[in-house]
Amino acid sequence: MSTYEAVIGLEVHVELKTQSKLFCGCSTEFGKEPNTQVCPVCLGLPGSVGVVNKKVVELATKAGLALNCEIGTHTWFDRKNYYYPDLPKGYQVSQVFRPIAYKGYLDIEVEDEQKRINITRAHIEEDPGKLVHSGASITTSHSSCADYNRSGIPLVEIVSEPEIRSGAEAKAYLEKLKAILEYTGVSDVKMEQGSLRCDANVSIRPVGTTTLGTKTEIKNMNSFRAVQRAIEYEVDRQIAVVEDGEAVIQETRGWDENKGITLSMRNKENPDYRCFIDAELTHIKLTPEWIEGVKASLPELPDARKKRLVEEYGLPAYDAVVITSSLDLAEFFDATLAQFPDAKLISNWIMGELLRLLKAHSMELSEAKVTPDRLAKLLELIKKGTISNKIGKEVFELMFKEGNEPEEIVKEKGLVQISDEGQLTEILAEVIAKNPKSVEDFQSGKEQAIGFLVGQVMKATKGQANPGAVNGMLKEMLTKK
Amino acid sequence: MELNRLTVQQLSELLEKKEVSSLEITQDYLNRIKRIDSDLQAFVTLTEAEALAQAKLIDEKRARGEDLSSLAGIPMAVQDNICTGGVKTTCASKMLNNYIPPTDATAIARLKKAGSILIGKTNLDEFGMGSSTENSAFFTTKNPYDSTYVAGGAGGGSAAAVAAGEAAFALGSDLGGDIRQPAAFCGVIGFKPTFGYVPKTGLISSASSLDQLGAFSRDMTDMALVLNTICGHDAYDSTSAVVDVPDFRESLINDVKGLKIGLPKEYFAAGVDSKVATKLQEAIKILESLGASCVEVSLPHTKYAVTAHYIISCAEASSNLARYDGVRFGQRVEGEDVLSLFMKTRGQGFGEEVKRRILLGTHVLSTAQYDEYYTEALKVRTLNKEDFAQAFEKVDCLLTPATLTTAYKRGEMTGNPLAMYRSDVCAIPASLAGLPAMSLPFGLVDQMPVGLQLIARHFEDKTLLRVGYALEQNTDQTRLKPSLARG
């Protein structure tokens, strides 16, 4: 098996964050009734002509610059001609000959190794409509229904060079790409709403050779994890085909998530898109000054942010990667840090409690009720000794779910830590009296026995005793005797 | 009073003086259509009820003393590839024989706002593909001078309607002479403005980089009034030029003194009928007598421009006509799956010439053929543009025959679509270059109208009107009356 290497290129379609479509004023809002966000232009009615949405050009330029691309100063739109019921005009408007952005790259890290993946191009194109099939799948359906709400939604297609070598690298590429597009505000990058879609071109070749093998195009992958799995499956499949002495067929294959396999989509036609310039649409000429302006407006990007977290705050590289992989998380970190200047501690809470709870509830950070302000206040309470770390976690979970102020929760539930010596002496005396065996063990030199006694105190106080104080007092009381 | 023979300007004056109402004018035109159109067959659809209602409305406005434009209350015909909201727009194709657009084309909306009255939709070659209206899926429009002759095309319906007094003026579209050639054949003025001057929203175009909305009228003043209304930028059309539009009436001055007029020698060498050439010489003499100077110029790539235009128009048509698939609108022929639905719908919905051009366009855009044909055609387009640029360094406008011959007999060219196409040699180069061009009637040869063509620089459309007006004021040859109108 190790004698082959995988050659993978990704084509990622990203929906741009605009209010209206690429060529008409129809809304881009997700999840509306079918065919309620359509007009003569996006339905392709005879005689309709569109006008390019300025914001699309801005966002595509931003995406290109964030991906280290060169920006075309003179670009235009071309038509990709093919027939499909979801394609109202019988052609898709795209940028075939002069993409707005080209020759870029992004850096990924897989197993602590950094690797640069070059980006061939990023171009603007329109989304087709959507077909809903009557049967369980396209092959068993007797009819389909077309909804053109998506028709004309602006996309950028980002095409990588075939430099990705594994499913894991593909996943890392997508995660980095997602983070960059999210940081720049170019897209919502929500795979579940179709605002980010990925197709993979996969081929294999013997290690040490440079010619490209016959590739297959993999579609229908609905998560980054699925992309990784589909690629891993497809690479293995192609190796098996070749080792059986057969040839890989150039085709489009669909990923079946349930079965965990790719299946041929059996195209009848080898398409010739007959691309040519769309004479109905404006040419785009961008001045170097304008491009510089867009560049200057770019926010801090994930790589720079990660570096800052490591170099300025001393976070471990792993923590920094995780926190900066999502803009929400990175913003959360920074906002908390502004109020409570202990980066490592904040990072621990984010990496531990926050991510754990988000995962457990399958939630986005934006849906959680905890705010940076409240986390900072919580950490302050722990630092002051008002509550214990353990209680802090309970309070955090309540903040996460219900969104109250930490002080309120602590007060309401009576969680204030008992540090008062007078109050504690009584409880300690009681515990000592009840556990003569442990006391004896400790006094005969078994230091660890004190742990049990602290535990008993914590139990008796329902966790509210200050464990540090308890430990000190216990030692003092036991050695006195 | 023969209302339907008067010009827009004359009708407008009568309306203003309240000597006649718009309702009377509209009724007169409708009566005329009913009397003659069963023979002429210029109209695909009549909008009688709407027209009469609109006319009443305009009369009421006038009675109230509202400020109205010169086009208010004037009946117009609109070629049936220009969208009219709520009124069937067929492109003379089976494919769209029940298609009702949701909204008006921008130019129509502007004319309606000015008070013009839509009287009906006129016949054309299916999707504008042809030069004689013989490719209409419905019927062939006859030449008002002799019904055994073609009216020309694609816009034969509009040209015949204006010539025969069925509409005061008409709209059409010109892709490669589709306004100018039928105007010449029917003895009216046909004007193709600079590409981008008139918004194209609502024009069902088959070739986006060539097609341009324009108009037919009976004299220059009327043309100026129509252009004043339809020209100008439209924010909803990417190809609509952002330029100021003059008041075209300012060009209606009887003065061409000092104007330099070029006579492209290639147009005369292309096989112009000698009688047509003689008429052209008469026009040159008049213009020279008025102080213009006429000099020979050369447009060396004329022949290739026609070929390039053919490649580009077929290529663009193959893509523009892809939307007719029977899913969202138009005719549909059922099939067991989507592929057969598409194949049958398109195979049966389109006529012979449309299918021919789609096949040809698909072929020249195929990856294997692309550079051989399409890219080369685009290069010739550059040469054609340079030809004109060089000529316009020396002269202000060009004067050519509008067509090589006068109208030909129906059926004469139907078996030879390529020859029919190539006969538009005089009109095509200006289309390929996006230049403003106008054909105007200039006398008769063997009882059939002769057309002259004037071509000017981009956005110098007004020069065409100026030269046309000077001719109109100094000869009676520009005002023709067809035999059908006499009868």
Add this chain to the structure above:
Amino acid sequence: MNITEKDMERLSLQSRLELTPEEKAAYTKSLEESLDYMNSLKELDLSTTEPASVVLPITNVFREDVPQAGMDKELVFANAPEEEEGTFKVPRII
């Protein structure tokens, strides 16, 4: 220029035009004539000429990103050959 039977099959499919055998024969002849005519461009040396896709290129004609209401539902389906529950119905894809 020779148009083979295979070419005509391909063009018919690519253009989504179902053609009768008679039509195919007629179009083959007609296309060959047209292509021969088009080949006259080969008389020119175009190696140094730039192609012009449009004559007056329109540059930077943009629309602001302002959403507008869609079409009325009746208008959306006014010309639809087959509507089903607010969608355009088509037969099976495969």
